[in-house]
Amino acid sequence: xxxxxxxILGTQGLSKDQIYGVLEAAESFKEISTRKIKKVPTLRGRxxxxxxxxxSTRTRTSFEIAGKRLxxxxxxxxxxxxSIVKGENLIDTVRNLEAMKPDILVLRHxxxxxxxxxxxxxxxxxxxxxxxxxxxPTQAFLDLMTIKEHKQELEGLKVAIVGDIAxxxxxxxxxxxxxxxxxxxxxxxxxxxxxxxxxxLDVKIVYDMEQAIRDVDVILMLRIQxxxxxxxxxxxxxEYSTLFGLNLEKLKKAKKDVxxxxxxxxNQGVELSPEVMESPHCxxxxxxxxxxxxxxxxMYLLLGGEDEALN
Amino acid sequence: MKLLIKNGRVIDPANGxxxxxxxxxxxxxxxxxxxxxxxxESSEGSFKTIDxxxxxxxxxxxxxxxxxxxxxFEYKETIETGCQSAAAGGFTCVAMMPNTNPVNDTRSVTELxxxxxxxxxxxxxxxxxxxxxxxxxxQLSEMGELRDAGAVAFSDDGRPVMNNELMRRAFEYSKxxxxxxxxxxxxxxxxxxGCMNESLVSTELGxxxxxSEAEDIMVYRDIALLERTGGTLHVAHISSGESVKxxxxxxxxxxxxxxxxxxxxxxxxxxxxxxxxxNTKMSPPLRSARDIDEIKKGLSDDTIDIIATDHAPHDTLDxxxxxxxxxxxxxxxxxxxxxxxxxxxxGVMTLPQAITKLTSRPAEIFNLDWGTLSPGKDADIVxxxxxxxxxxxxxxxxxxxxxxxxxxxxxxxxxMYTLVRGKTVFSNAN
Numbered sequence: 001x002x003x004x005x006x007x008i009l010g011t012q013g014l015s016k017d018q019i020y021g022v023l024e025a026a027e028s029f030k031e032i033s034t035r036k037i038k039k040v041p042t043l044r045g046r047x048x049x050x051x052x053x054x055x056s057t058r059t060r061t062s063f064e065i066a067g068k069r070l071x072x073x074x075x076x077x078x079x080x081x082x083s084i085v086k087g088e089n090l091i092d093t094v095r096n097l098e099a100m101k102p103d104i105l106v107l108r109h110x111x112x113x114x115x116x117x118x119x120x121x122x123x124x125x126x127x128x129x130x131x132x133x134x135x136x137p138t139q140a141f142l143d144l145m146t147i148k149e150h151k152q153e154l155e156g157l158k159v160a161i162v163g164d165i166a167x168x169x170x171x172x173x174x175x176x177x178x179x180x181x182x183x184x185x186x187x188x189x190x191x192x193x194x195x196x197x198x199x200x201l202d203v204k205i206v207y208d209m210e211q212a213i214r215d216v217d218v219i220l221m222l223r224i225q226x227x228x229x230x231x232x233x234x235x236x237x238x239e240y241s242t243l244f245g246l247n248l249e250k251l252k253k254a255k256k257d258v259x260x261x262x263x264x265x266x267n268q269g270v271e272l273s274p275e276v277m278e279s280p281h282c283x284x285x286x287x288x289x290x291x292x293x294x295x296x297x298x299m300y301l302l303l304g305g306e307d308e309a310l311n
Numbered sequence: 312m313k314l315l316i317k318n319g320r321v322i323d324p325a326n327g328x329x330x331x332x333x334x335x336x337x338x339x340x341x342x343x344x345x346x347x348x349x350x351x352e353s354s355e356g357s358f359k360t361i362d363x364x365x366x367x368x369x370x371x372x373x374x375x376x377x378x379x380x381x382x383x384f385e386y387k388e389t390i391e392t393g394c395q396s397a398a399a400g401g402f403t404c405v406a407m408m409p410n411t412n413p414v415n416d417t418r419s420v421t422e423l424x425x426x427x428x429x430x431x432x433x434x435x436x437x438x439x440x441x442x443x444x445x446x447x448x449x450q451l452s453e454m455g456e457l458r459d460a461g462a463v464a465f466s467d468d469g470r471p472v473m474n475n476e477l478m479r480r481a482f483e484y485s486k487x488x489x490x491x492x493x494x495x496x497x498x499x500x501x502x503x504x505g506c507m508n509e510s511l512v513s514t515e516l517g518x519x520x521x522x523s524e525a526e527d528i529m530v531y532r533d534i535a536l537l538e539r540t541g542g543t544l545h546v547a548h549i550s551s552g553e554s555v556k557x558x559x560x561x562x563x564x565x566x567x568x569x570x571x572x573x574x575x576x577x578x579x580x581x582x583x584x585x586x587x588x589x590n591t592k593m594s595p596p597l598r599s600a601r602d603i604d605e606i607k608k609g610l611s612d613d614t615i616d617i618i619a620t621d622h623a624p625h626d627t628l629d630x631x632x633x634x635x636x637x638x639x640x641x642x643x644x645x646x647x648x649x650x651x652x653x654x655x656x657x658g659v660m661t662l663p664q665a666i667t668k669l670t671s672r673p674a675e676i677f678n679l680d681w682g683t684l685s686p687g688k689d690a691d692i693v694x695x696x697x698x699x700x701x702x703x704x705x706x707x708x709x710x711x712x713x714x715x716x717x718x719x720x721x722x723x724x725x726x727m728y729t730l731v732r733g734k735t736v737f738s739n740a741n
Binding site for chain 2: 012089090091109111112113114116117131132133134135166169172195196198199202307
């Protein structure tokens with residue numbers, strides 16, 4: 001399995017084989033995290049820089065653990081401690097980091113396209129850890145891995161994605177990857193949160209949540225970004241929760257074996273009721289576990305990993 | 312010394328001329344024009360000759376929409392470098408928008424522009440004064456003073472006049488001076504935070520969109536106000552198909568409404584934004600193929616009066632950044648001719664029609680004494696080879712800034728000579 005190109009900027013444009021290749025590699029890497037000594041020498045002597053210019057706990061930690069379990073040297077730079085706050089521009093920051101010869105740059109940035117911009121200024125591989133409202137490809141991989149563990153076949157599965165689709169990079173990365181794999185997608189949310197012309201990507205839009213989740217295999221709940229939610233898109237969180245939050249009552253309308261995933265962090269009581277979070281349908285912690293495996297797999301594949309990787 | 316431009320195809324739309332003529336220039340003025348072989352001038356005595364065989368000889372182009380960044384942003388462009396860029400593109404007259412620093416909302420800034428233009432500029436420089444003080448959209452600027460200093464129009468370009476009452480008063484007040492108001496039509500609350508056209512492409516790229524309705528609503532508002540107040544409206548850089556239809560409707564009602572289009576708005580769609588090249592970011596943004604179809608219809612039936620570049624130089628610090636943070640705008644003077652000729656080749660416009668939109672029509676709308684080859688007028692002339700193929704290379708631009716999405720594009724039609732008052736200010740001849 002070979003990833004074409006040196007970067008993971010998004011899931012758009014990846015082939016079915018490439019997506020399955022990443023998932024298979026991730027499945028093998030998952031075992032390492034269950035060992036007593038959770039470390040393999042695969043990326044010994046390699047340097048990975050996590051450049052996180054937007055707040056993040058779980059994604060940054062996940063990338064750091066993934067790199068360390070592969071024996072890479074991992075350096076974390078966060079927005080508040082970087083020169084960006086001193087006014088240094090992104091390209092300049094990256095060129096300086098590049099001068100220290102890292103192998104992988106992991107970038108989280110509030111602007112769509114930021115990883116594409118820096119890719120022109122570095123020879124390192126870039127992994128997009130979330131760019132603005134564009135893509136978050138590692139999240140889509142870990143979502144797919146989690147679904148696949150429970151449903152085996154991904155092709156033909158019906159998925160409802162619920163929430164603020166317009167501002168969600170998680171939704172976009174999942175839509176691109178899931179459509180490539182032949183999955184059936186219904187988007188659910190208020191029309192104010194639907195991106196323009198999204199139907200062109202062969203997805204359905206349904207505003208009635210109960211109707212939308214009735215016969216789906218997976219419900220992907222998106223986080224409502226309370227910190228930056230535009231007042232014009234919502235009436236109130238209360239009404240949003242009534243219409244699009246998932247509680248036990250709504251869950252009764254869904255299939256008995258429906259899976260619930262969420263990229264986290266959850267606004268408890270808004271998107272998901274505490275009872276739903278505790279139900280066996282809800283796989284949020286499995287997603288977090290798989291996140292490490294997916295990121296290990298991508299680091300390995302990008303650096304042209306060899307077969308002894310798992311030894 | 313006299314100058315003879317011989318054997319060229321002379322196109323002078325103002326006089327309905329299109330044919331093989333010899334053109335004599337003397338003392339910076341057009342002396343005479345005679346059919347090839349029917350020379351009225353004596354070819355005795357000393358004179359220079361330009362052989363324009365196979366070339367088009369036309370009045371120098373007029374661009375009523377440039378940003379020359381002086382005063383205030385001289386690191387992007389100065390009046391001197393901007394004029395060199397203009398000359399290289401075949402333009403002999405440019406009108407500077409007022410969004411400098413300080414803003415051109417007072418007589419002294421207008422005068423500075425004209426002074427520097429005369430001293431350093433190799434082409435004719437005109438100034439457009441601000442509609443409102445500081446471009447803030449709160450109080451009208453001293454239009455009378457600006458007119459006296461030489462302003463040829465008023466505009467808050469870069470920003471629209473959002474306040475409806477203020478725009479109404481601007482139409483009324485400007486009537487006294489008989490100068491057009493040039494509107495950058497954009498309802499700002501519909502475009503806030505946006506950086507490209509709202510479409511499937513903006514959805515896929517995760518970039519905030521600027522819907523074309525933001526343009527349409529303001530174009531309609533201005534037409535509605537104008538119908539009551541009188542005055543004249545010139546819609547800057549029209550980009551939306553619906554807006555073209557609105558201007559057509561206004562013209563059909565006999566209202567004094569004109570409009571312009573920039574070449575990038577008929578050559579590129581928002582598909583060009585894929586890849587996040589910040590040289591595809593401008594305001595108004597690149598629109599859809601449907602909009603381009605309407606723009607072509609508008610050019611064809613002359614609903615769109617003129618072609619103007621919206622030449623907007625930015626240095627790399629303002630462009631080599633995240634798409635969201637990049638400044639709006641691209642340079643346009645040195646690519647306008649070949650991009651326009653693409654539409655001639657496509658059959659959208661005839662060549663004389665295209666030249667009309669670059670010469671006599673802007674002169675007519677803005678009351679300029681240029682844009683024609685009539686005897687006695689300034690010998691502002693462009694000579695171009697319509698068939699010459701070349702590759703756009705931004706590094707060769709005369710403009711101080713290189714922010715163009717057309718780098719590497721193979722184009723047809725090259726400026727060979729640009730003359731201002733009979734003097735060669737640009738030459739591509741070996």
